Amino acid sequence: MAATIKDVALKANVSVATVSRVLNGTAKVSDTAKAAVLKAQRELGFYLNANARTLARQDSQTIGILVSDISDPYFASMIKACDVTANALNKSLLITQGFYDAKREQKALDNLLSHQCSGIIIHVLGISDEVLSDYMKRFPYIVLVNRLLKGFEDRCVTIDNEQAMFNVVNYLIEQGHQKIAYVQSEYEVADNTQRLSGYKKALIAHNLEVDDSLILKAHPSLEGGSKVAKELIDIGLNKFTAVACYSDTIAAALMTNLINSGISVPDNVSITGFDNLFLSSCMIPALTTVINPIEQMGKRALELSIALKNGDHSFKLGSFETKLVCRNSVKKLK
Amino acid sequence: MAATIKDVALKANVSVATVSRVLNGTAKVSDTAKAAVLKAQRELGFYLNANARTLARQDSQTIGILVSDISDPYFASMIKACDVTANALNKSLLITQGFYDAKREQKALDNLLSHQCSGIIIHVLGISDEVLSDYMKRFPYIVLVNRLLKGFEDRCVTIDNEQAMFNVVNYLIEQGHQKIAYVQSEYEVADNTQRLSGYKKALIAHNLEVDDSLILKAHPSLEGGSKVAKELIDIGLNKFTAVACYSDTIAAALMTNLINSGISVPDNVSITGFDNLFLSSCMIPALTTVINPIEQMGKRALELSIALKNGDHSFKLGSFETKLVCRNSVKKLK
DNA sequence: ATACGTCATGTAAGCGTTTACATAAATTAT
C-alpha cells in the first residue's frame, strides 16, 4: 500500500542502497543522487518502515515502559522525564499499563519483551517476587522502579522509603504530636512496607506506642483517600492528632474530605503526604510532604536499562535523595 | 542473540510454520506437536519478534498517540482511556509528546508515521493549520483531538467549546456577576479561541461590556495559573468579581495563589475552571467547572482511527456533551 | 480395492529495510 524504498529508488533512478544512505545519512552520496532521492521521497510522502529497519538493524530504538496507571501524576512525571531523556537519544517510548493486576502486568511485560526494546523500565505491584525474579534473570536489562527486589538491587531504582517516612513522623513528633495515625497503600510491596516501618521506628525511637488500630489501608488514589477519611472519622478525632499518609494523592483526598466534614486541617488534625506532587502545593493548607525525585529516577532508570542492554555493566545508578518539605498542613502542638 | 522461531522449531523438531501456528493459534496442530513447541518455547524463553511479525503481517497492532504533555492530567486521562480500549483490541500504544512546539510535534508525528501504526491520534498545538492539513490529507486515518480543522471536521474529536464556556459565563451572570475576567490559554488554537468567544457572547447576550483589559493569557499549567494570579491582583480586585478560566489547572493554581494572598474564594472572587479534573473536586472550595468527556473522546478517536485505517468510512464519531458542574467556588451576589 | 476428501505438516516466497562486498569511474601518484 504505502510506498517503499524500492518505489523511491525507482523514481529517483538509483538503487535502494543509495536511498537508504541518503535517508539515514550513513554514507556519502553525490549531490545529484541525493537531490533526486529527496525529491522522490517528498513526492511519494515516503517514510522508512520502522519495523523493517528494526529487523535489519537489530535495534528498535524504542524504550518499553510499564507503569500501573498513567493517570497517576507520580507515573506521569516519571514518564515525562523518560520521554525527554529518550528523545535526546532519538528513541521513542512504548508505554503500557498494568493497573495493579498481576495478569495485566504480565501480559503488558510480555508485549514489551516481544518488541526488542532498547531498554525496559517497569513499575509492577501485582507480579510476585518469584515471577518477577525470573523475568529479571532472563532479561538482564529490565530495570525496576520503586520496588526493591532481592538479588537485583543494582537494577532497582528506589529511594530510602523507610528513612523518608521516619523523617516525616519524627517531624510530627517534634511538633508535639503523640498520637499519629498512618494510612498505608493497600498493595503489599516494598515501598509501602518500608514507609510503614519508618513510621513505626520513629514512634519507637521516641518511646511512643505503636497502635495497630491507627494503621489503615487505602487504595493509592483519590478515591482511596476519600474512603479512608470516613474510617478515620469513625475511629474518632480524640484518638489521634495527626495522620501520616503513604502518598500525596491519599493525603489530598483525605484532607479535602475531612475539611468538608467540618474538621479543620491542621487545627483539628495534621496531615502529611508523600511525593511532592503539584497537587500538594495547590491544596489549602499546602501539604507537608516528601520530595520524591521521580523525574531523576526515570531518567537514570532509562540510562541504566540502555547501558545494560548494550552489555555495559559499569553504569552505576547512584542514590536518590528525598527531602521533607514543611508546609501548612501540620500544626505545632504545645 | 535472542532465540528465534527457528531455534524453537529445531528444538521441538517441527517446522517454523508449525511453531508459528501454535504460537498464534492460527491453525490446527496435533497435540504432540503443540506440546513440543510450547516446551521448547518455555525452555528458550522465546517471544515472537513483534517487528518481524509486523513486517510479515503488514499490521503493527500499535496505536500511535501524540499529546502535548503526558503529565497534564487532561492528556493522562485520555491516554488511559485509549490504553483500555486498545488493550481490549489487543493493541498497544506508542506514545510521544510534542510539548507545544511545532518542531517537536512534527518530529514525533513523523516518527509515529514510520511505525505503520494501526491508528494515529494526535493533539497538536504548534503545527500550523496548513502543515497539519497536509498530514491529514496524506494520512487519512490520523484523528485530531481537541482541535477543529477546516475540511477535516469528521476526523476531529471535539466538544462545543464555545457553548460550554457560554454556559459557564452565563451561570456567573445569573449568580449576579457583572465584571467577569477571563484567563485564556496562551496557545492560539481552536478550543482556546472558541472558549473565549463563548465568554464574550455570554457577556453580550446580557448586554454587558467586553473589557479587553480583563482578558489575560496563561500557560495551561499550574505555573501559568500562579503567574496570572499576580497579574490579576495587580489589576485590582475592585475591577472584577469573578474569573472564568480556560482550564482547571489554571483555575486551581490561580485559586491557591489568591487564597494564599489573603483573598477569599469565593467571598472576594469567584472562580471557574474547565475539564472537571480530579484536582477540581479536591480543591477547597471545590471548583465549579465543566465536565469534559475526555475519556470517551479518547476511546472514540481510537475506534475511528482504526476504522479509517481499515478503509471503513462508515464510522461516525457522534457528539461529545459537556456539562456544567456547580460547586463552591462561585458566590451568589445580591 | 480404488478414488476421494480431510487433515497435519512442511517448503519457500515475501514483507521493507540495512549493509558487507563487489564494481566501475574518477582521481592521484609514479
Add this chain to the structure above:
DNA sequence: ATAATTTATGTAAACGCTTACATGACGTAT
C-alpha cells in the same frame, strides 16, 4: 602512460516472521 588509491554506486544476503501452496498420511465412501 600506468598503477594505485579513492569515491560513488549497485547487488544481494540477511533480519525473523507469516502464509499460500504443496505433500503425504489418513479415513471414508464406493
